[in-house]
Amino acid sequence: MRVLEVSDLEAGYGDVQVLRSVSMHVNEEEVVAIFGSNGSGKSTFLKVLIGTLKPWGGTLKYMDHHIEDLPPEERVRRGMALAAEGRKLFLGMTVEENLLLGAWTNRERSKENLEKVYTYFPDLYRKRKDLAGDLSGGQQQMLSIGRALMSNPKLLMIDELSLGLAPAVVTKIADVLLRIREEEGVSMIVVEQEVSLALDISDRAYVFDLGEIVDEGRSEDLLRRDSIRKTYLSVL
Amino acid sequence: MDIIPQLILESLLLGAFYAFMSLGFSLTWGVLNIINLAYGSYILLGSYLAYSLYTYLGIDPILSLPVSFGAGFLLGLLTQRVLIDRVMRLEPFMVLILTFGLDIFLANLLNLVFRADVRSIDVPYAERSFILGPLVVTEVKVAVFLLSLVLTGSVYLLLQRTWTGRSIRAVALDREGAQIVGISPTRVFLITSGLGTGIALSSGNLYGVLQGFTPFDGGMLTVKAFLVSIVGGLGRVESALAGGLFLGFLEVFTAFYLGEGWKFFASLIAMFLFLLLRPRGLLGGKYYGET
Ligand SMILES: Nc1ncnc2c1ncn2[C@@H]1O[C@H](COP(=O)(O)OP(=O)(O)OP(=O)(O)O)[C@@H](O)[C@H]1O
Numbered sequence: 462m463r464v465l466e467v468s469d470l471e472a473g474y475g476d477v478q479v480l481r482s483v484s485m486h487v488n489e490e491e492v493v494a495i496f497g498s499n500g501s502g503k504s505t506f507l508k509v510l511i512g513t514l515k516p517w518g519g520t521l522k523y524m525d526h527h528i529e530d531l532p533p534e535e536r537v538r539r540g541m542a543l544a545a546e547g548r549k550l551f552l553g554m555t556v557e558e559n560l561l562l563g564a565w566t567n568r569e570r571s572k573e574n575l576e577k578v579y580t581y582f583p584d585l586y587r588k589r590k591d592l593a594g595d596l597s598g599g600q601q602q603m604l605s606i607g608r609a610l611m612s613n614p615k616l617l618m619i620d621e622l623s624l625g626l627a628p629a630v631v632t633k634i635a636d637v638l639l640r641i642r643e644e645e646g647v648s649m650i651v652v653e654q655e656v657s658l659a660l661d662i663s664d665r666a667y668v669f670d671l672g673e674i675v676d677e678g679r680s681e682d683l684l685r686r687d688s689i690r691k692t693y694l695s696v697l
Numbered sequence: 698m699d700i701i702p703q704l705i706l707e708s709l710l711l712g713a714f715y716a717f718m719s720l721g722f723s724l725t726w727g728v729l730n731i732i733n734l735a736y737g738s739y740i741l742l743g744s745y746l747a748y749s750l751y752t753y754l755g756i757d758p759i760l761s762l763p764v765s766f767g768a769g770f771l772l773g774l775l776t777q778r779v780l781i782d783r784v785m786r787l788e789p790f791m792v793l794i795l796t797f798g799l800d801i802f803l804a805n806l807l808n809l810v811f812r813a814d815v816r817s818i819d820v821p822y823a824e825r826s827f828i829l830g831p832l833v834v835t836e837v838k839v840a841v842f843l844l845s846l847v848l849t850g851s852v853y854l855l856l857q858r859t860w861t862g863r864s865i866r867a868v869a870l871d872r873e874g875a876q877i878v879g880i881s882p883t884r885v886f887l888i889t890s891g892l893g894t895g896i897a898l899s900s901g902n903l904y905g906v907l908q909g910f911t912p913f914d915g916g917m918l919t920v921k922a923f924l925v926s927i928v929g930g931l932g933r934v935e936s937a938l939a940g941g942l943f944l945g946f947l948e949v950f951t952a953f954y955l956g957e958g959w960k961f962f963a964s965l966i967a968m969f970l971f972l973l974l975r976p977r978g979l980l981g982g983k984y985y986g987e988t
Pocket residue numbers: 474479497498499500501502503504505506546
């Protein structure tokens with residue numbers, strides 16, 4: 462079964478169209494990477510998936526059910542979670558409060574999930590009483606992903622995984638993601654500008670340009686493709 | 698001068714009441730990002746409700762606090778659902794006009810039912826006083842003070858310790874962040890509006906035992922709630938306490954040194970000064986909607 466199936470998706474802001482006929486899918490336990498130039502619609506795409514932006518047309522199926530008309534809260538309840546661009550943390554609240562809010566749709570399991578997230582990210586445990594606004598960029602990214610994990614997602618979506626983070630932190634977070642996939646069978650969509658990293662952690666990838674998918678394939682194949690290497694990996 | 702301790706005591710007592718009274722205003726402002734100009738009339742609705750229950754059924758205004766809160770909560774849900782929610786989505790600025798109209802409507806409705814005479818809720822313990830050495834305070838003021846603290850504390854606990862409270866703060870801090878964890882802002886707006894209006898009406902009970910009131914005092918009360926909110930800065934219960942105390946001191950001292958007639962002027966002047974000089978309030982806190 463496919464976790465996510467998107468067909469001919471169109472979306473935009475006001476009357477400016479951003480996404481044009483986007484079709485893609487995510488299989489069970491699969492990590493799918495999305496990359497492409499700035500402004501190509503990657504974040505817009507994730508907003509449509511989580512439901513904070515209404516699509517103009519096309520279909521969205523999650524676990525074989527149409528979700529176009531579901532509000533974000535219902536999508537989260539069914540297992541979709543987003544670590545958004547800009548992180549959208551509650552900066553005036555503590556780390557632990559942020560995490561608990563991630564379990565809004567899943568309160569019965571908030572205690573056990575809290576422990577789980579703290580095991581994945583011990584840094585967060587140490588900072589649990591601090592305000593989210595006082596964390597470093599890397600810690601905020603961990604918090605953003607940790608908060609998304611609190612709802613026990615089946616499909617975890619992460620926007621700008623590595624943006625602004627030191628390589629060591631990125632490796633740490635990427636390791637955790639792969640662990641989560643292994644231990645919990647979570648599927649993921651990872652938007653990542655650092656193409657070598659994107660292809661390294663994913664099974665398949667889609668390339669966005671001007672709101673369209675212009676290339677796609679298995680990550681190991683894309684990694685070897687000349688057009689990709691020239692445009693995105695700056696190697697000749 | 699011996700009078701100073703007495704004035705300070707009076708200021709503290711009154712300040713705690715103003716903090717509670719303004720809490721609903723600052724909460725709806727912070728969470729929904731709207732300024733409710735009908736807020737003062739909501740307070741008066743509570744005063745008249747408590748007045749009616751006391752005068753016709755003999756129910757003490759303190760005992761009828763939950764009635765006012767409940768009525769206010771329902772009224773808040775209703776106005777949010779039917780009126781404000783739609784307008785704030787289409788054109789947030791128009792909420793000002795909407796609540797301005799609502800305020801005039803409520804004032805005239807109260808005038809129609811109760812007429813413009815000054816009413817007061819004359820509880821039997823209104824005349825009794827505590828004497829603490831050189832200080833004298835009426836039992837009513839002490840009762841209002843304690844209730845204000847308890848009720849303000851309850852709102853604080855609700856916001857800090859419950860899932861509902863957390864969701865309210867989350868929407869205030871980051872609406873989109875709240876949405877992606879699965880909180881429905883529309884629902885939070887409803888609850889906040891209910892809570893805010895419930896606070897307004899129940900503070901009306903306390904206002905009614907503190908002093909006389911007429912249907913047209915709403916504008917003045919809204920200005921006070923506004924002042925308390927901008928002095929403390931929006932967003933936290935602590936801020937409302939700071940703002941409430943400020944207004945308490947301002948009124949008590951102005952009334953004593955300049956005369957009762959200057960009290961409201963002083964509030965207005967303070968409001969203008971704050972808007973000009975410290976629009977973020979004394980504590981320099983962030984507005985709820987920011988970050
Ligand atoms: N809230 C918005 N209102 C109007 N236009 C928007 C909004 N958000 C994004 N856009 C526009 O939509 C287009 C796609 O933006 P989007 O953020 O989806 O790109 P992106 O691929 O995520 O870019 P980046 O790599 O810089 O994050 C851009 O042209 C952008 O200007």
